[in-house]
Amino acid sequence: MDIAILLFENLTALDAVGPYEVLSRVPGARVTFVAAEPGLKRSNGGGLALLAETPLIELSRPEVVVVPGGPGQVEAMADESTLAWLRQVHETTQWTTSVCTGSLVLGAAGLLKGKRATCHWAAIEHLRPLGAIPVSQRVVMDGNVITGAGVASGIDFALAVAAILEGEEVARQIQLQIEYDPSPPFDSGSTETASAETLALVRGRLAPLNEQRREVAERVGRKLGVPQ
């Protein structure tokens, strides 16, 4: 079973590596990091680079595709070769999936029209101009499209995918192996539990990037024929 994880410049590394750590432990799975242009892809923090070894054209029939997010997703949403590949592989994938703002890339490929989907809390509104129905939930499944919420949700998301692929017992073994027994020292991980001050600060910090996301989502949505 081929699982393709898409990489692009300026991605959020954990969006890709959380799912990798789970899905690479599914018996029989081969995880391949793919990109329109193979090579090293920098994470948004800058200090980390992940290797995309395989060009998109070399992996045309993965059973599962995972699209991570991160600031570079804005450029990925306008990259025709990435969007064309997503549309093509989606015809034969068992599961087409995303983590964080990766769902906006799926949306830009036209794969979320009329579908329920989720995204990072700060960017979830941009699903609508792409024709999707935003759902504030950790993991959302609609048909064979599975979307996960922001960054760290990729682990919850991938355990759910592992259970779908190989059954709950396999997913439980992976959970134990990666000791995923979360115990966050604070309770600020969602917009419901964070204080108003924390929420305002983080929202403010993400505002310029979010403005770009809005523009691109609306422009791409018009191209897809979604009423804006």
Add this chain to the structure above:
Amino acid sequence: MDIAILLFENLTALDAVGPYEVLSRVPGARVTFVAAEPGLKRSNGGGLALLAETPLIELSRPEVVVVPGGPGQVEAMADESTLAWLRQVHETTQWTTSVCTGSLVLGAAGLLKGKRATCHWAAIEHLRPLGAIPVSQRVVMDGNVITGAGVASGIDFALAVAAILEGEEVARQIQLQIEYDPSPPFDSGSTETASAETLALVRGRLAPLNEQRREVAERVGRKLGVPQ
């Protein structure tokens, strides 16, 4: 503030990337991936490679050092240049830290003698031959040494470190930004919550690697003068 994350061949990527995703968001922090031999380091799944850009000798005074684990930690425990660097930087670090079986590497450098520390649940017993006092806890602090439990604990660990470095409010903002509001679909993440069958299966799978760990920990422990 320089934060050095050690990489080596055959590491568990999430051990390094979980903390990276948190610590790279600490204001003023610069995260650098270092290795005895710079270059691409493969994760144990094989499909992922992370770039270690900086040789150890070029980063001699990081404020924080993070050592991840993974199967390759067995070789790292016997790599004299890595151990010498850890001993040297530990003299001036504010915090010397590890995730997962990275604590066995700190132990092999002689930095855990008489100290309370944790490790991946399957390998925690190997701390004792290295002179450490094993503690089954998600994050353990003793002096300026902080150790985290297995793989996914690196996120809990790093949020605790972020709070120590820059205060709880900063850590809470990072938690919200990476949407770390965990919601595991199953409850098998620890030896207490996993079924006896799941535990036996995973323990069995890890047994050959654990035998290597035992041998190396005992051999290195003798060299460190720890009674075996």
